[in-house]
Amino acid sequence: MKKLFSMKQLFLVLYASSLVVTSCSTPSGQKLLASHDRDINSIIAQMTLEEKVEMLHSKTIMSSEGVPRLGIQEIRYADGPFAIREEVGDHFRPLGWETDSATYYPTGSALAATWSEEMAYLYGSGIGTEGRRRGKDLILGPAINIQRLPVGGRSYEYLSEDPFLSARLTVGYTKGAQDAGTGVCLKHFAVNNQELDRGTVNAVVDERTLREIYLKPFEAGVREGGAYSVMTAYNKVNGTYCSENAHLNNEILRGDWGFKGLTVSDWGGTHSTMGAALGGLDVQMTGDNYLGPALIDSVKAGKVPESVVDDKVREILRVRFTVEPVPSDLANTGKTSMPEQQQIAYQVATKSIVLLKNELLKNELLNDKLFKNSDRILPINLEQVKKIAVLGPRISTKTARGGVGAGAKTPYEITALQGILDRVGEKAEVVSSETDMELARNADVVIFIGGTTREQESEGRDRQDIFLPDGQDEMLKTLAGINPNVVTVIQSGGPCDLRVAEICSKALVQGWWNGLESGHALADILFGNIAPSGKLPFTFPVKLEDSPAYALGTYPQVNTLLADLFASMYRRDRAESRSVSDSRSVPESRPTPEMMAAIRNYSPAAEYSEGLLVGYRWYDTKNVPVMYAFGHGLSYVDFEYSDIKVGHDHYEMDDVIKVSFNLANKGDMDAEEVVQLYVSRPDASVDWPAKELKAFRRIPLAAGQSCRVTLSVPVEDLRFWNIGKNGWDIEGGRLGILVGSASDDIRLNAECSIIAAD
Secondary structure, eight states: OHHHHHHHHHHHHHHHHHHHIIIIISOOHHHHHHTTHHHHHHHHHHOOHHHHHHTTBEEETTEEOOBGGGTBOOEEEEEOSSSOOOOBOGGGOBOOOSSOOOOOOOOHHHHHHTOOHHHHHHHHHHHHHHHHHTTOSEEEOOBOOOOOOTTOTTTTTSOOSOHHHHHHHHHHHHHHHHHTTOEEEEEEETTOOOSTTTTTOEEEOOHHHIIIIISHHHHHHHHTTOOSEEEEOSSEETTEEGGGOHIIIIIIIIIISOOOSEEEEOTTOOOOHHHHHHHTOOBBSSOSSSSSHHHHHHHHTTSSOHHHHHHHHHHHHHHHHHSOOOOTTTTTSSOSSOHHHHHHHHHHHHHHOEEEEEOBOOHHHHTSGGGTTOSBSOSOOTTTOOEEEEESTTTTOOOSSOSSSOOOOOSOOOOHHHHHHHHHTTSSEEEEESSOSGGGTTOSEEEEEEEOOTTTSBTTBOOSOOBOSTTHHHHHHHHHHHOSOEEEEEEOSSOOBOHHHHHHOSEEEEOOSOOTTHHHHHHHHHTTSSOOOOOOSSOEESSGGGSHHHHTTOSSOSSOEEEOHHHHHHOTTTOEEEETTEEEEEEOSSOOHHHHHHHHHOOOEEEOTTTTOOTHHHHHHHTOOEEEOTTOOBOSSOEEEEEEEESOSEEOTTOEEEEEEEEEEOSSSOEEEEEEEEEEOTTOSSOOOSOEEEEEEEEEEOTTOEEEEEEEEEGGGGOEEETTTTEEEOOOEEEEEEEEEETTEEEEEEEEEEOOOO
16 A cells, blocks of 8 residues: 555646646646747758758657757657667667666556546656656657557557547646656557558548547647647548648648647658648658758759748757757666656556456355355455466566567566466465466466467557457367366457457456556456456457448458558568458568559558447447447446436536536445546437547545545537538537446436537
8 A cells, every 4th residue: 555655646746746837837838839939040040951951851760850050959759659669770670778678668558448647647757757868859659549440450559449538648648758858749640540551541531530539639639738749640641641731730730739849750651842841741750852852952943932941940949949958978877767667657557457357156156165255256365265277378478579569678577477476475376387278177266368469469560350369269168168267367459359258257357468567467456456447448349340440341441462661661570561361471571662662652542431430439329239348347346326416407618517426435445436427419410429438537435435526528528520610519409418337337317408609
């Protein structure tokens, strides 16, 4: 309890100070960036055209130039978003330093499972602090694209299928990192929801869906979080590459949201000089073939006004003036990962673990000495359980590194097996094996550790399916036939098909890729030191074909035979060609010019035909059964909801709806519940999903404690994008208020009305 209390104190100090700084003494993020403009304009007036353009492309693989003649330092980027990546050279080859290890934090989907803006703030403050120690100016993160596909190769990096949950976590992460002194780079802007053909795919999405679903986390990160930079995505949106998409970068990002910082392309994601120059890109990463000599020629030829270049330099210098540079002789002089940051990783991990199932035991097991004090298998009671078998292919799997994407050179990583051994100690015998089914026969309890690896869920490619790999279903069937007391733990970044695991397990736990303290956090949940409190940030479908893009036939796109753009340009050790119709991968040691031309010239369309019905919105509206619903997560206690009240019967645009209710912990241990508020629109004339998340809060309650909870929903958050008016609008009528523990576990209902302006 002492550690928990100290972490709560740490959060309160950090988060309260951030609120004071924001509201009292320091301008918000975007105003802060613009506050240096007088000095910046003076600097620009002294610069040559060549010096200006030198700032608009990479200096090294992880930096862009400053103004050396005027003593202005380069901008240094740190690959993220769940660790400060080790120092790399060409083709992202590690430089082999001894001082560049960093904390491996739980990945994005794990952070999202905490459903906690406070935890996101701590997470951001931890990674931002480490960024300073390493001399970095901008973290390439958070990664906040909506999880549209269960097979998405970067589901582990991204947050949620829901824009509201993603937005709140984005704000927390952004404020935490930037309060610690390191700027964030929101990525990937925008609609980067698949890895298949990500370098050229054209996301075809209507404006309402774009604004209400896919841009919401970015908008919150810019307007509320004050993000200093934004990374443009590889893909096209409605026919135009994101790095030169003026609608996204100029009209929405800078125009509607008031963004004052810099935009940087994804690595290799710049496609033309004129498009990038006029379409809102500030920095080309990497190379200078577009925003380099060719841009100088375009300015001298009168095709690009020099004022456009000045604007780009101004936006870069705003970030340079806002983020204090770390002198080279002070960076990397000590350990990056310290106990304080490791403790943050542990706290996030414990709050992310989701108890999917904890089955009531049958009468014959209730009479067994092992379970005489409980009617469920979890938590495991070490006063009674004396032999534990830890089995499965992931008992010692580490997830800090692997695949194509960014990883962590971390000082240590506690695996599931090590965490269990550390927590059990001498209290029970632990036997383990990745493959021996026989060790289960004489065990009191079997803990099966399954899931995926960083090779199976990876940047640069989507999964072919969501089945548990490596024969895990068959292993579970065999185990359940030998010993019925099976607890299954799934360690994965995205959802897996759990139909077999559900049948074969008395309890089922989603453990994620949970950082360097993963094993300790998992063991503390399994043995009841902490009650589980994580909630699913995305839906686990019964089967992949139930998900919207598969059900509508819009994914995968047909006739795909491409290498990944990033892997082909920067990771030749990982470059490959592949086909949807042929799951085999053909290694390519060096991409040919013909292959690169094919990548850039090929642009399959990804039709977002489901519109607003992403994730739970689809399953609820279409009445499609799911395995585990969005927001689902059990505890070791029962929570009772009662006495809901809505502040008023009618609300107008500038009002805030206040919903209050009682919440009680009916169990015998301290626990936390994530309360969730959804809205429905029973009288709507505009198309809406069956329900949408509009508020949530994590509530800690001691054993037997109750409290009054109030959730707030600004009426402004109930607007929709009216395509006919090309602007935000509000629909009047009845509004259903649905409060519960998950999207499919609504405990309380109420109603009010919205009065729309004439």
